[in-house]
Amino acid sequence: MARKAMIRSSREQCSGCLRCVLACSFFTSEEKAFSLSKARIQVLPGETDAGPFEITFSSECDGCGICVRYCDFGVLSQD
Amino acid sequence: MGMLGGYAGSILKVDLGTGNIDIVPLTPELAKQFIGGAGVNARLAWDYVRPGAHPLSPQNALILGAGPLVGTLAPGAGKTNITFKSVHPHFIGSSGSGHLGMIKFAGYDHVIITGKANDPVCLEIGDKVRIRPAAHLWGKDTFETTDAIWHELGRKYDVLSIGPAGERLVADASVIANKYSAFARTGIGAVMGSKNLKAVAVYGSRSVKVAHPRRFMEAANKLTRETMRLVDVPRLRKYGSLINLESRLKSGSLSYKNFRQVQKPGDRFVQMIGLEKFEQGAEHGPVSCLSCPVGCKHRLHWREGEYEGMSLLLSCAIGATRSFANCGVMSWPETIKCTEMCNRLGIDYLSTSNLVGMAIDLFQRGEINRADTGGYDLEWNAATVFKLLRAIAYREDLGDALAEGLIEGPRRIGRSAVESVIQYKGLGTPVDMRRSLFPFSTPFFSMITNVIGRPCHSSPTSWSATKEKLEMYCLRSGMKQEDIKRIIYDTGGYDGPRLTRWTEDYCFALECLGLCYRTYVFSYAIDDCAELYSAATGIDMSGAELLEAAARGWDMRKAFNLREGATRRDDAVPERLLMEPLQVGDTTCPPLSMEDIDIMISAYYQERGWDSHEGTLTPERILELGLSLEEFQRLPGRAIR
Numbered sequence: 144m145a146r147k148a149m150i151r152s153s154r155e156q157c158s159g160c161l162r163c164v165l166a167c168s169f170f171t172s173e174e175k176a177f178s179l180s181k182a183r184i185q186v187l188p189g190e191t192d193a194g195p196f197e198i199t200f201s202s203e204c205d206g207c208g209i210c211v212r213y214c215d216f217g218v219l220s221q222d
Numbered sequence: 223m224g225m226l227g228g229y230a231g232s233i234l235k236v237d238l239g240t241g242n243i244d245i246v247p248l249t250p251e252l253a254k255q256f257i258g259g260a261g262v263n264a265r266l267a268w269d270y271v272r273p274g275a276h277p278l279s280p281q282n283a284l285i286l287g288a289g290p291l292v293g294t295l296a297p298g299a300g301k302t303n304i305t306f307k308s309v310h311p312h313f314i315g316s317s318g319s320g321h322l323g324m325i326k327f328a329g330y331d332h333v334i335i336t337g338k339a340n341d342p343v344c345l346e347i348g349d350k351v352r353i354r355p356a357a358h359l360w361g362k363d364t365f366e367t368t369d370a371i372w373h374e375l376g377r378k379y380d381v382l383s384i385g386p387a388g389e390r391l392v393a394d395a396s397v398i399a400n401k402y403s404a405f406a407r408t409g410i411g412a413v414m415g416s417k418n419l420k421a422v423a424v425y426g427s428r429s430v431k432v433a434h435p436r437r438f439m440e441a442a443n444k445l446t447r448e449t450m451r452l453v454d455v456p457r458l459r460k461y462g463s464l465i466n467l468e469s470r471l472k473s474g475s476l477s478y479k480n481f482r483q484v485q486k487p488g489d490r491f492v493q494m495i496g497l498e499k500f501e502q503g504a505e506h507g508p509v510s511c512l513s514c515p516v517g518c519k520h521r522l523h524w525r526e527g528e529y530e531g532m533s534l535l536l537s538c539a540i541g542a543t544r545s546f547a548n549c550g551v552m553s554w555p556e557t558i559k560c561t562e563m564c565n566r567l568g569i570d571y572l573s574t575s576n577l578v579g580m581a582i583d584l585f586q587r588g589e590i591n592r593a594d595t596g597g598y599d600l601e602w603n604a605a606t607v608f609k610l611l612r613a614i615a616y617r618e619d620l621g622d623a624l625a626e627g628l629i630e631g632p633r634r635i636g637r638s639a640v641e642s643v644i645q646y647k648g649l650g651t652p653v654d655m656r657r658s659l660f661p662f663s664t665p666f667f668s669m670i671t672n673v674i675g676r677p678c679h680s681s682p683t684s685w686s687a688t689k690e691k692l693e694m695y696c697l698r699s700g701m702k703q704e705d706i707k708r709i710i711y712d713t714g715g716y717d718g719p720r721l722t723r724w725t726e727d728y729c730f731a732l733e734c735l736g737l738c739y740r741t742y743v744f745s746y747a748i749d750d751c752a753e754l755y756s757a758a759t760g761i762d763m764s765g766a767e768l769l770e771a772a773a774r775g776w777d778m779r780k781a782f783n784l785r786e787g788a789t790r791r792d793d794a795v796p797e798r799l800l801m802e803p804l805q806v807g808d809t810t811c812p813p814l815s816m817e818d819i820d821i822m823i824s825a826y827y828q829e830r831g832w833d834s835h836e837g838t839l840t841p842e843r844i845l846e847l848g849l850s851l852e853e854f855q856r857l858p859g860r861a862i863r
Binding site: 155156157158159160161162165166168169172174175176177178179180181185187188195213215216 | 293294295324327372377378400401426427428429430431432435439446450455507508509510511512513514515516517519521
């Protein structure tokens with residue numbers, strides 16, 4: 144839990160591509176497969192009609208930073 | 223599918239009439255023959271749409287497909303397809319969007335929906351498949367429907383829904399995914415409405431595996447790096463498809479007021495709706511399809527004037543401006559409002575704007591009057607467009623005739639409407655060929671011969687590419703040297719119809735894999751695509767083999783059209799473009815010549831290996847597609863030679 148804070152997000156620029164989610168699931172799983180549900184980062188559509196996407200991290204996130212590497216929009220960053 | 227990666231390996235079959243739900247394997251043979259996505263969908267349409275079925279009958283099928291790369295980190299691998307029989311009954315219907323990849327995570331490459339539910343339903347495809355009652359959603363627009371389903375099931379679901387237009391079987395009804403991304407064209411919303419299917423909600427917790435993970439990621443990372451280096455990413459994110467505005471203006475393809483005029487650089491339109499106004503009026507952020515690192519769609523928030531506070535996710539900015547310019551709309555906020563209305567009502571703005579433009583044109587010319595419209599005047603302005611969009615979606619007054627689409631609608635209104643409408647196989651595209659005939663860009667030419675009636679590809683011929691750039695594109699797209707020499711002239715021009723065949727096959731290969739084929743964003747070499755495919759699936763395939771598979775998929779669509787009664791007569795140019803010249807400033811562009819067009823159509827057929835007169839498939843090709851010659855011989859007319 145303590146390392147979770149290492150990944151920051153500025154969700155205004157998130158495009159909803161889910162590449163961070165795909166990368167997280169691929170690189171953190173033993174089976175090396177792509178999944179939306181098994182990733183430790185989740186990106187969901189916003190509440191309002193054109194609201195930004197919502198980004199959350201599960202308690203399993205250890206701040207490895209793979210999602211940061213696969214975010215091409217500068218949304219995610221690491222301390 | 224056993225050990226193959228990339229593919230989920232399963233096809234979900236749902237009969238809404240009986241409520242039967244079944245899962246069958248996707249066979250390796252079918253996958254190899256047609257790659258996946260739109261390609262395999264074409265074959266499934268042949269099998270699951272009853273021959274000669276009325277498009278709005280339970281015998282039509284809606285076939286959802288996501289190719290082998292969808293769900294992976296291949297950059298731009300979000301392209302998915304829905305295939306069915308078009309509401310214009312000689313043709314296959316097909317629609318693509320970047321928001322159906324979730325079916326792969328639910329464990330399916332394809333979903334086949336047949337029959338008709340007795341009452342409105344929502345199909346939930348999750349870890350379980352359920353046909354849920356949806357009477358409480360009937361009557362809601364697409365945004366309200368999506369919100370309601372998100373409230374019921376959670377926002378992790380991707381939601382595809384129809385609006386009032388689809389419920390009323392409007393010919394140009396669309397399906398809207400997650401409140402912005404449209405599956406439109408060929409009446410997909412009407413087909414869904416005819417099945418009493420209000421929405422499809424998809425979520426999956428399964429994984430998409432690849433056969434060779436390390437090799438796959440090397441190929442995917444290389445393509446991501448190249449793409450991000452080659453394209454002007456900041457500009458694409460800022461303007462999206464609007465980056466093509468200048469080239470479209472130069473080529474004279476921005477039509478205005480029902481194709482009576484063309485916008486050119488320096489016109490008032492350009493000042494009103496150019497890049498500067500777009501930037502000035504809207505706060506915007508990029509929006510991506512699944513797995514796209516570029517993000518050429520927009521999240522807009524308008525911050526000025528009457529429409530201050532309006533928010534919308536916009537898929538194709540240039541498509542919207544071009545469409546509504548044809549109805550006389552001349553400002554960004556009004557264009558955005560029109561687009562929002564179309565998305566909420568669930569109608570395809572590309573075709574509907576042609577209908578609306580035609581109606582205003584007829585009124586202005588005195589061919590129809592207030593008695594036809596239900597008591598109001600039709601003017602070249604946004605207020606009229608708002609009224610007509612609503613009238614079409616709800617089938618009110620003149621809208622009821624227009625709701626029959628671009629072929630049947632004008633027939634109901636009368637001869638003057640038939641003469642003034644611009645459509646290709648029942649579809650509208652805001653492009654004027656008279657200005658752009660020579661050199662003829664391949665997407666424009668393909669509106670005539672395409673199996674669906676809209677350009678299904680993009681190529682550098684849409685902007686002024688040099689001979690060197692065009693040759694480079696052809697090489698990357700897998701054309702052989704001898705074909706390039708034959709088709710790209712030393713003098714700088716090119717054989718448009720023949721080049722169309724190759725650009726179509728290249729883009730269709732990408733589409734079947736599940737890759738975006740917006741050429742100004744992604745321009746992968748076909749061999750790199752083959753490497754992605756081979757690494758993902760474990761099936762070794764070369765670029766040339768990939769192109770062959772794409773051509774088979776294309777011919778499968780052609781076979782479907784031949785079965786449903788399409789002939790060369792359907793590969794037609796709108797009557798008006800053969801009669802009327804077009805004035806562009808001081809230049810008069812003559813009408814198109816049918817003689818020239820005929821030569822071009824025959825050249826295209828020949829390049830495809832079809833009969834050069836009739837556009838039919840050869841007996842050898844029919845057998846290669848795995849179809850029976852006897853079945854073709856039983857067809858009326860000359861479906862086979």
